[in-house]
Amino acid sequence: MAYHRELKCDVLSLTYDFTTHVGTLKMGDGNDCDLAKCFGVFNRIDPGVCLIKTFAGSAFVATHQILKG
Numbered sequence: 001m002a003y004h005r006e007l008k009c010d011v012l013s014l015t016y017d018f019t020t021h022v023g024t025l026k027m028g029d030g031n032d033c034d035l036a037k038c039f040g041v042f043n044r045i046d047p048g049v050c051l052i053k054t055f056a057g058s059a060f061v062a063t064h065q066i067l068k069g
Contacts, residue, residue: 001028006041009033016042021050029057039066 004011010028017023023042027033033054042049050068054061 004033006037007033008037014041016045016049018046021046021048023049023052024055025052026055027057027061029059031056032061035064039064 001010001012003009007025007027009031012026012028013024014026015024023045025033025038038052038054039049042052050066052064052066054064
């Protein structure tokens with residue numbers, strides 16, 4: 001686990017599926033990220049990102065759908 005200065009959280013993993021356009025951020029237990037920065041990170045990976053899932057430890061935090069248009 002490493003602290004990510006842009007996301008402002010401890011990151012266990014950050015993955016992206018280019019087929020489904022879904023990003024997943026797994027953070028340390030009890031962590032929360034800077035959501036605007038999280039959108040920015042995944043948007044730089046793929047401007048077509050449509051969904052971001054966030055987890056803190058083993059707990060699901062939220063799913064964020066990105067509406068474009």
